[in-house]
């Protein structure tokens with residue numbers, strides 16, 4: 268019984284290390300949305316495509332792993348809905364719903380939820396596991412973003428991949444590697460128990 272109790276109290280994700288419960292969770296959800304909103308302002312346009320290189324993917328992956336599935340998904344839902352409602356925190360300070368990259372932002376919700384779940388299962392405790400977790404999250408963003416791009420621009424799948432995936436693979440791989448260095452190191456720094 269004592270062991271089971273101790274196991275329950277062990278932090279499942281980094282966000283659990285902060286004290287409090289409801290207020291903490293609300294702050295983490297709002298913080299995750301704002302974090303992605305700030306990361307969206309790091310946007311580099313590429314010639315020949317309406318899709319920019321942005322810091323969002325990295326922020327979404329980190330928020331997912333650090334907050335766990337429920338809070339991370341909620342944070343990304345707040346980001347999506349507030350942005351659609353007029354908060355200017357999509358790339359380059361934009362908002363609304365009439366832009367071709369909205370599919371990626373919809374994908375952020377699912378990606379954060381899945382990355383959060385994998386992190387709760389220990390998927391951010393070692394660099395190798397973190398790479399796997401972040402790759403899954405990245406694939407989910409593309410799985411939402413590329414078909415949306417197809418529909419929004421009226422192009423076929425090959426063209427949508429050309430415009431919305433191929434130019435970003437190297438940069439997104441770097442973000443995955445960066446997360447794979449950061450998250451296990453953060454766990455090590457906290458000294459929290461391993462799983």
Ligand SMILES: O=C(O)CCCC[C@@H]1SC[C@@H]2NC(=O)N[C@@H]21
Nearest residue numbers: 319320321324357358368371435
């Ligand atoms: O307009 C937006 O707010 C969303 C931009 C989405 C950019 C996508 S996310 C996956 C890929 N990696 C990048 O760095 N940029 C694209």
